Amino acid sequence: MFISKDFIGGNIEFVSVDTNYVKLKCELRGSDDWFYWAFRVVGAAGQTITFDLQKNCIGYYGPAISYDNDSWHWLGEQESRTSFTYHFGKNEDEVYFAHHMLYHPDMFQRFCSLHKLETSALCISEKGRNVPFVELGDGDECVLLTARHHACESTGNYIMQGVMEELLNYPLPGIRIICVPFVDYDGVVEGDQGKGRQPHDHNRDYIRDAEPIYASVRSLRCLATENNIRYAFDFHSPWHIGGENDTVFIVQKHYDTIKNLTRFGHFFEDAVTPEALPYFKTNDHSPDDTWNKSGSPCFATYMHATAGAELSLTLETAYFKAGIFAFTPERAIETGRCFARALHNYHRRSAKVSFTGDLLYQAPMNDLCKTEAGYDFSPLLFPLWHRLPNTDFLVGNVETPFAGEESGYTNERWCFNTPDAALIALKKIGFDLLTLANNHCMDRDHIGIVCTLEACKKNDISAIGLASSEAERNRVFTRNIKGIRVAFVNYTYGTNAFSHQNFLLKDCKYAVNLTQPEETLDGSIDLLADFDKIARETDELYNPNSPTVKRYLKQLSDDIRLAKENSDFVVMLLHSGGQYNENPDPYTRMLVSRIRDMGADIIITNHPHIILPSEAENGFFTAYCLGNLQSMYSQPHNEINPSYSAVVNLYLERSGGKINQRVSFSICRIVYREGKPPQTFDTYDIWRQNQTEEIKSAILYYANRFMPGQNYTKPMAEYPITF
Numbered sequence: 222m223f224i225s226k227d228f229i230g231g232n233i234e235f236v237s238v239d240t241n242y243v244k245l246k247c248e249l250r251g252s253d254d255w256f257y258w259a260f261r262v263v264g265a266a267g268q269t270i271t272f273d274l275q276k277n278c279i280g281y282y283g284p285a286i287s288y289d290n291d292s293w294h295w296l297g298e299q300e301s302r303t304s305f306t307y308h309f310g311k312n313e314d315e316v317y318f319a320h321h322m323l324y325h326p327d328m329f330q331r332f333c334s335l336h337k338l339e340t341s342a343l344c345i346s347e348k349g350r351n352v353p354f355v356e357l358g359d360g361d362e363c364v365l366l367t368a369r370h371h372a373c374e375s376t377g378n379y380i381m382q383g384v385m386e387e388l389l390n391y392p393l394p395g396i397r398i399i400c401v402p403f404v405d406y407d408g409v410v411e412g413d414q415g416k417g418r419q420p421h422d423h424n425r426d427y428i429r430d431a432e433p434i435y436a437s438v439r440s441l442r443c444l445a446t447e448n449n450i451r452y453a454f455d456f457h458s459p460w461h462i463g464g465e466n467d468t469v470f471i472v473q474k475h476y477d478t479i480k481n482l483t484r485f486g487h488f489f490e491d492a493v494t495p496e497a498l499p500y501f502k503t504n505d506h507s508p509d510d511t512w513n514k515s516g517s518p519c520f521a522t523y524m525h526a527t528a529g530a531e532l533s534l535t536l537e538t539a540y541f542k543a544g545i546f547a548f549t550p551e552r553a554i555e556t557g558r559c560f561a562r563a564l565h566n567y568h569r570r571s572a573k574v575s576f577t578g579d580l581l582y583q584a585p586m587n588d589l590c591k592t593e594a595g596y597d598f599s600p601l602l603f604p605l606w607h608r609l610p611n612t613d614f615l616v617g618n619v620e621t622p623f624a625g626e627e628s629g630y631t632n633e634r635w636c637f638n639t640p641d642a643a644l645i646a647l648k649k650i651g652f653d654l655l656t657l658a659n660n661h662c663m664d665r666d667h668i669g670i671v672c673t674l675e676a677c678k679k680n681d682i683s684a685i686g687l688a689s690s691e692a693e694r695n696r697v698f699t700r701n702i703k704g705i706r707v708a709f710v711n712y713t714y715g716t717n718a719f720s721h722q723n724f725l726l727k728d729c730k731y732a733v734n735l736t737q738p739e740e741t742l743d744g745s746i747d748l749l750a751d752f753d754k755i756a757r758e759t760d761e762l763y764n765p766n767s768p769t770v771k772r773y774l775k776q777l778s779d780d781i782r783l784a785k786e787n788s789d790f791v792v793m794l795l796h797s798g799g800q801y802n803e804n805p806d807p808y809t810r811m812l813v814s815r816i817r818d819m820g821a822d823i824i825i826t827n828h829p830h831i832i833l834p835s836e837a838e839n840g841f842f843t844a845y846c847l848g849n850l851q852s853m854y855s856q857p858h859n860e861i862n863p864s865y866s867a868v869v870n871l872y873l874e875r876s877g878g879k880i881n882q883r884v885s886f887s888i889c890r891i892v893y894r895e896g897k898p899p900q901t902f903d904t905y906d907i908w909r910q911n912q913t914e915e916i917k918s919a920i921l922y923y924a925n926r927f928m929p930g931q932n933y934t935k936p937m938a939e940y941p942i943t944f
Contacts, residue, residue, distance in 0.1 A: 222265040228290055228317070229325040232373075232412035233260035241270045247278065253417030256461045257373040259319035261290075265309045272318070273304040280462055280541035284318045293322035295547065321458075321540040322550060324378035326353065326409065329402050332382055336389055343401055344440040352406040352437045358388070360395040362451040364564070365444065365530075367401045367520060370424035370455060372408025372415030376538040377456030379550050383557020384454075384564075391561075393568055396451065399444060404437050424455075427523035441520070445528035452564065453524035453533040458540050469543050469556065470504040472513055472535040474521045479508070479651045481532050483610035484570065489563035497556040498543040502607045503906065508649075532567070536560065572703035572873040574792070575612035576825045578847035578866035578889075579659075580647070582621045582639040584631045586853055589898040596642035601851050602650050604902045608887065608938075610651035612870065613702050616709070617652050617850065618796065618827045619643075620661040622669035623676035629665075636664045636721055644680040654698075658686025658713040658734045659796040659828065666723040670732050686711035686734050686794075694731040697780075697787045705873050705880060708788035710780050710821070713796035714748055714808070714828070715740045734780075736797065736812055737773055744769040746808050748799045755799075756807035763811055774815065781819040789880050790873060793821035798829040798846060803859055805833060805845040813843055823882070825869060831861040832927050837944045842884045844869055844927075850901055852891060864891040865904075865923040870939060885939040888923050908936040 224243065226233045236244035247258040256278035262270075283296035283305050299305045309316065317323075333340055333355060342351035366384060368377035381402055388398055405423045408415040416422055426438040433439040444450075459466040471489075473482045486502040493500050508515035516522055525533040538556065541548055582598075590598045602609065609615060621637035622628075623644060631637045647655070655677060662670060670687050677684040688694035699708045712734040718724050719740035725732055738744040746758045762769055784791045793816050797809040805813075805826075813824055824843045833846035848866030856863075868887045873880055888904045904920045917936055924933045924940050933940055 222268070222270075223263045225261045225263065226259070226412060228261055229327070229410055230259050230290070230319070230323045230412045231261065232258050232414070236275070241268065242273065243270060244273045244275060246275055247414070248412075250413050251418050252414040252422075255414045255416060257320050257412075257414040259317070259323060259412055261315065261317050262309075263315050265316070266314045267309060267311045269306065269308045271304055271306045275303060277302045278320060278461065279303065279305060280321065282541060282547060284320070285322045287317040287319070287323075288313070288315065290317050290323065290325065291328065293319075293550070320373075321375060322548065324375040324550075326403060326406075329353070329378065329382070332385075336386070344436040346407045346436055348407045350406055350410065352404075352440070353402065355385075355400045355402075356397065357385070357400075358392050358397045360393075360397045361449055362395060363397045363399055363448045364388075364393065364452040364454070365399050365401075365441075365448075365450050365524065366454050366456070367404055367441065368456040369402065369406075369409050369415075370404045370520060371422060371457065372405040372413045374416075374458035376458040376540060376548065376553055377536075378402055379553035380456045380536065380538055380557040380560065383554035383559075384561045385557075386554070387558040387561035391565065393565065396568075397448075399448070401437070401441060404441070405435075406437065424519050426518075427520055428518045429523070429527065442523065442527075445524060450524055450528040450530045451532070453521065453528065453530040454560075455520040455535045457535055457537050459537040462541060465504065465506075467539050467542055467544070468504045469498050469500040469536070469538050470506060472506045472521070472537060473508050474513070474517070474519065474534070475515055475525055476508050476649050478525060478532065479649075480610040480612055480615065482534055483607060483651070484573070484612065485532055485534070485563060485567045486607065487611050488566045488570070489560060492559040492563040492566065494555060494559060496552065497559045498538065498546055498548065498552045500543075500556070500559075505607060507606045570703070572614075572705045572707075573612045574614045574616065574702060574707060574871045574873070575609070576794075576844075576847065576869045576871070577609070577615070577617040578850040578868070579827050579830060579852070580617050580619045580850055581830075581852040582631065582637055582643060583853040584634060586898065587630050587640060589896075590642070596640045598643040598646035598898075599649060600898050600900060601646065602901055604900050604906070605889065606650055608903045608906075609868070612651070614654065614700060614707070615652045616654045616656065616794065617647065618656045618659060618794070619647070620659050622662065622665045622673045624665035624669040624672040628669060628672070635717070637661050638665050638669065641676045641680065644676055644682060648680055648682050652682060653700075654683045654685065654709060656686050656709075656711040656794045656796070657684050658711045660713060660715050660717045662687055662713070662733055663716040663718065663723045663725070664721060667726065667729055667732060685709055686713065688731050691731045694734070697784050699784070699788050702873070705790060705875060706788040707873070708784035708791045709794060710734075710784055710791065711794040711796075712736050712777060714798075715745065718742075734776075735773060736777060736795075737770055748797070748806060748808060750799075752806055759808045759811050777816070778819045781816065781821055785820050789875075790823075790882070791821045792871075793824045795824060795826040796828045797826055798833075800828070800830055801859070801861070801863070802829050803831075803833070803861060809845065813845075817841060817843075823871060823884075831863050832865055832867055832923050834929050835927055837884065837928070837942050840882075840944055842942065842944070849891065850889060851899070853899065861926075862923075864893075865889070866891075866901075867923075867927045884942045886924075886927060886942065887939055888920055888927070903938070905936050905938045
């Protein structure tokens with residue numbers, strides 16, 4: 222019997238042999254302690270031999286076995302994770318054993334030959350080998366595919382093969398594909414582990430402003446500067462076994478493209494077939510989650526930060542199993558095909574704009590979010606990190622000033638001031654725009670408005686509804702979202718002046734977009750009154766002959782007209798209604814009707830703090846209240862639980878010079894925790910974890926309450942709305 226590592230991928234060190242018991246160990250070769258091994262046995266036909274690796278480095282199904290170092294299968298479950306016993310058949314004179322199912326360069330070359338792809342040399346490796354790469358398709362923009370930054374991580378090649386196959390059959394228009402299958406080519410050939418090599422491995426050779434030590438990384442960095450890299454994907458295997466390592470997951474490395482990464486993840490989840498390894502977006506790693514540090518040197522970080530890739534990520538594929546499915550080359554290749562289909566869907570996606578309910582920071586929210594280092598509000602929405610950023614543009618209504626500690630943080634129930642750390646948390650989870658024209662915008666008087674706008678600017682998050690000058694107030698806020706110009710207009714019914722007695726000065730009326738005079742002033746309607754009184758006052762004040770509120774309606778009309786002139790689509794973000802009213806009040810209904818006549822294309826309303834019934838008719842959608850996305854108070858009002866809220870998703874697509882729209886929504890719920898900040902969850906995630914009739918019934922009650930007449934019968938991640 223002869224035991225050898227003399228083949229592509231071989232890695233073993235012989236320790237001892239005692240009759241039919243062989244002790245072996247992995248060769249680290251300059252890497253940190255890890256688990257990779259592969260060896261060949263010749264001349265053991267007819268024998269039964271136990272191989273002891275002396276450490277936990279054998280997977281769920283025993284070793285991978287091959288008779289040609291090409292086709293692989295699992296031996297089967299073993300009692301031990303450190304050793305296995307093999308019964309050599311009488312004709313099995315040569316058998317390969319490995320930690321996992323290997324993939325070597327000849328396999329890639331055969332794939333290329335089959336598809337008539339020509340391989341070229343990316344560079345010459347440190348040991349004088351030609352590092353292969355392939356280029357296919359044509360276009361000014363590129364997709365860059367890489368694998369084996371860590372030499373032993375073979376799963377990435379199977380995934381890459383599936384991606385290439387799908388893109389060959391269904392090319393991305395105007396996109397060229399560059400594939401580098403073996404970044405650490407020497408390590409692949411010689412059987413190195415390749416991860417944790419000193420002074421650093423290939424995937425840590427992307428230190429900005431530092432010269433790479435590896436030729437292949439140097440060449441990849443040159444490719445990034447010489448080509449227009451739109452998408453960059455690096456395929457890896459995770460650590461050995463257990464927990465997250467038994468899944469397929471995406472590693473998100475940076476916050477500023479969190480929405481791109483999240484949207485792609487949802488497309489990927491939707492594209493996965495039963496024949497593939499399962500992938501669920503909830504298994505992904507967000508930036509700075511446990512070991513995943515945002516901005517750390519690696520391929521994905523470099524391709525985004527330096528090459529400007531719109532989408533740059535690492536995909537990790539388990540060595541042994543994902544969920545209940547054992548790893549097989551066929552499943553991995555199909556997973557790659559699914560990944561490519563997801564890229565197709567992402568590439569041609571509609572513009573998506575999402576709107577959340579009220580973000581409330583009441584007492585004692587600040588105290589619950591206080592840390593030794595200051596404040597951390599990120600736990601509040603952390604359960605939604607894989608949901609909220611699944612959009613191109615995320616809008617939220619924030620009901621608090623950010624006026625600084627010197628103005629006194631929130632110390633009473635209905636008058637707020639919140640640390641800037643809350644803005645940092647909102648930015649991290651993907652909010653692009655905050656609407657600030659609401660009844661709490663003057664809680665710290667006019668100075669609070671000034672400080673709030675400065676805080677938003679400092680934290681690079683856009684804000685509308687308030688202004689620091691007349692010129693700023695008169696500007697239209699418009700964003701180009703996937704080629705569609707969308708304008709956003711934000712107005713409030715009032716500022717709680719009746720409570721805190723902070724009124725806008727005569728020469729500062731521009732500071733807040735108001736639909737009526739401030740509370741208690743002539744022409745102001747009290748929306749806390751009963752509906753009959755509101756209806757009478759609305760009829761009196763808003764008849765054609767009444768001049769009292771003319772200035773407010775004219776300003777609103779002028780803003781919408783200007784928005785239409787400068788955009789393709791106008792979103793009206795309205796703050797109006799009576800708190801905890803079960804239905805929209807007469808004043809808000811009147812206002813919605815007029816805003817629609819003025820030319821807005823959709824109306825999203827907040828303030829009543831509970832989900833109200835929406836309307837979808839003749840292609841026009843109106844939401845009367847989305848509820849609270851964040852809040853400290855859970856006491857039901859008239860049996861409507863304010864812990865539930867809706868997130869509205871607006872999809873826009875240009876077709877023949879016309880903007881087509883469709884609308885969907887999700888249902889969220891705030892979960893309260895004793896002595897800790899409350900957290901908001903998507904109810905679909907709650908349902909998936911605990912599929913009881915009670916939970917299902919509650920979710921569907923609020924889904925059907927938000928969109929009457931649609932008759933939803935099962936919890937969903939997004940509920941479509943039929944107009």
